[in-house]
Amino acid sequence: MFEYAPAPESRDVVDIKPSYGLFIDGEFVDGTGAPFKTINPATEEALAEVAAASQADVDRAVQAARKAFGVWSAMPGSERAKYLFRIARIIQERSRELAVLETLDNGKPIREARDVDLPLVAAHFFYYAGWADKLGYAGYGPDPKPLGVAGQVIPWNFPLLMLAWKIAPALACGNTVVLKPAETTPLTALLFAEICRQADLPPGVVNIVTGAGETGAAVVNHPDVNKVAFTGSTEVGRLIARSVAGSGKKVTLELGGKAANIVFDDAAIDQAVEGIVDGIFFNQGHVCCAGSRLLVQESIAEELLESLKRRLARLRLGDPMDKNTDIGAINSAEQLARVRELSDIGEAEGAERWSPACTLPERGFWFPPTVFTGVAQSHRIARDEVFGPVLAMLTFRTPAEAVEKANNTPYGLSAGVWTEKGSRILWMADRLRAGVVWANTFNKFDPTSPFGGYKESGYGREGGRHGLEAYLDV
């Protein structure tokens, strides 16, 4: 057997400080909440102590953003563009450092942080930089205005990428921001704050307040915030929608999903298998648009399952810092408990559970790639978002049945279709009620491509020309 020797990425490229403050008005300041530790989920080692922003700290951040809004919104778009280009360049220059930090704090494989997250982060800033002086051509009138202060709350699955999705369009449109990174993954946002300083971004344009749910609520509910952008669970999205009701704040929500990945009998089978794997095991399945429901045409179900199992046996689970790792750590003990709970329920409900033979590290939070077969639409593993490396496999007989099952969910974020027949792809794409349809591919992202859901997967789009609307008073 060809065993790959350990190929660890060097940790020395990043200098993690023992403690971090909040980034308000261009300065790192102490928080008045109780500081918390952020840990490496692969080892449970504490990486740093991080300040927690209280309501008063959030208020200071919003005030700083309000003050900066005057300067920033009045600045010619061409100048704002140059700041964003500068930030994009610094991200490229420091991408190794950012990738390593992301992997340490999040648990995702370094290969993904390096090859997916970081290139997309830089590309997102490049893309929206170019819009800053072209907003009059975006289809929202000749001189669309920014909204003001944007309060943004982002999740832990793609910490820096979600920051880019929020901050780049907000700044390009002339807004200033107060952003709260997830409690378990604050470090790359704080390194981004340092990048803002390196770029000489005017103080107060970007403010980063770390903390847990209460800090997020303070950001969202602050009366001087004009715009709320949230990416996370549907449960929290619902709370936010309710709490801002009547405030007149513009809201965009990018929430959960339970995407169907539909494989027809005429699919390019080897690529479909890759797409299924990529769909649910990319980033340990911590992906809102993950293809967590595999719908296979019954006539090829057995054959496909066999291929899938063979492929899963090759997945390399382990040290996220190893360049050959495919599956990293689950982000937190809490998330691991949820994945375990739903998987146990899946088994209790009568679905058949399978995982390839793989040794889980002793420390840290780990869950093996898992496939459930014999799943019915009524099973909770076919309905609830697991947000982990757990695939539920169902079968269908006809294209109409595939569409019906795919749409039979309160979510509507994404879907996949695999068939070599072009007209069927278009027929399916027409009928799938989802914001993104990947045909003969899956989990592809691009700054030019709008992303966002139907139904309970949220509203508003991020990316592309469409992504500007969320940050303009139109």
Added chain:
Amino acid sequence: MSDTQAVRLAVRKTYKLYIGGAFPRSESGRSYVVTSSKGDFLANASKASRKDARDAVSAARKAFAGWSGATAYNRGQILYRIAEMLEGRRAQFVAELTEAGTRKAKDAGGIVDAAIDRLVWYAGWSDKIAAVAGAANPVAGPYLNISSPEPTGVVAVIAPDEPLLGLVSVIAPVIVTGNTCVVVASERAPLPSITLAEVLATSDLPGGVVNVLTGSVKEIAPWLAAHMDVNAIDLTGVAEEDLAIACEQAAAENLKRVLRPSAPDWSADPGTKRMTAFLETKTVWHPTGI
């Protein structure tokens, strides 16, 4: 002819609801008195119940697949047909608006004309909105990537107290893109909405695409805002702040898209916002390779 001959008694119309292409009475059997602005009796309008609202949502959902699946050209033709039918009943609407005291006779004609023209304007959008709101996105890889607008689904519309122009201005942008709707008519002046329903019923518009309820906004709107099979809500006609907030909060339960504009000017250029508020953007990726 002698002077003593009795004046002919007019045959009055019974104002009912419009649900699924039919004109039922409220299942509750209730009605309420509609008066002119001077207080004169005009008619007994049906007072819709939550069950009527539920039935209307079912009818709208049932009609959604067919209406959203119709070609844009076909939807445009039907909206234009509605304008034609409205033009044919111009005098009737002028009379209704005048009797109700909504408008003076000399202004009512202009309002009806504006409503007809607005329908024609929206009819033309059916096969153009996708070109304006959609995009071919130049992604950095070997993929074709297309974003297109799609109707969000069933939209609850609380119509403003502007019985014809306002009503047409909130219905047309919702349905032209393929949504279906449940409209709660102006509570004070509901009669033109039922007459409009008669126009809709004779315009090749499939039953269920527009459903019209008359009655108490305060009673019905919260049920629609909370209904889990309604995808979006237009609160234009909710004047009371507390009711609007309650509806927004209820709408959060299934993340309805909410439109709550401030004091619309019905004579102004509507722009595309009323259409895009009820559109989803769907982005489709496909590899390009040999």
Added chain:
Amino acid sequence: MTTPLADVASSGATLRAFLHGLPGVDRVGADQRAKMLGTRSIKTTAKAEAIDLAIRMVDLTTLEGADTPGKVRAMCAKAAHPDPSDPSVPKVAAVCVYPDLVGLAVEALGGSGVKVASVATAFPSGRSSLEVKVADTALAVAAGADEIDMVIDRGAFLAGDYLKVYEEIVAIKAACGEAHLKVILETGELATYDNVRRASWLAMLAGGDFIKTSTGKVQPAATLPVTLIMLEAVRDFLAATGRKVGVKPAGGIRTTKDAIKMLVLVNETVGEGWLDPDWFRLGASTLLNDLLMQRQKMATGRYAGPDYFTLD
């Protein structure tokens, strides 16, 4: 034949129906998978093992119009002892020459254990009559070739005459006798991955012992995705028929990194069953010296220089 697919080639129509019934290949997806596997980082002990394995898999090749007895003798010497200063370096799998030089190579390699492979069948174009191709093969076999690397008739394949291609391979296989038959698909001329998959199955159905990407005379040659698709084909063919077929990428594999990427591809597509010179070969000429240089770097910790390795 009693294989489960015995009837497939009973007519042009059945053969066509079978080949066109194989699952399609999405080019972008295949490229992406190959690219991702190309990012595997093979270090230290794994790299040392991979280098020796790659050396043992090399078919050291010279296929020039200017080939002379001197050139072939020198190459054979190198094949048997790639690094005269280091006896721990394994010998390569085979040398690969034109048919007229087979006898000379057999003589030069006598007793070394390095096999002699010969291209045949009007290499590289394959544009001749079946009689000439059979004679070409017979010449090489008679001269002592252990392996025959034939080219398929790409013209017939692209014209849709799959049966002609099939029958030609069957005839050459018969002419090979005991010699192993490698079937060169010339994937650069087949253009699409669907064609690569179909040609792979066609070659295997007709009895080829190995499927080989390229002649080395056409670009692109042994790319990672093409090799991936051929590996998937041998994997699926084994599952369908129980017969195992080898794979040989050839052309354009110049560096140790290229070779290791190929081994990773084998490892993660078909597994260790193919990580053996009996089942996987690397057709190359300049690759060997790069493997030797990297091997020395691993052993000494210093970067090696080309002057310390023989140019044969």
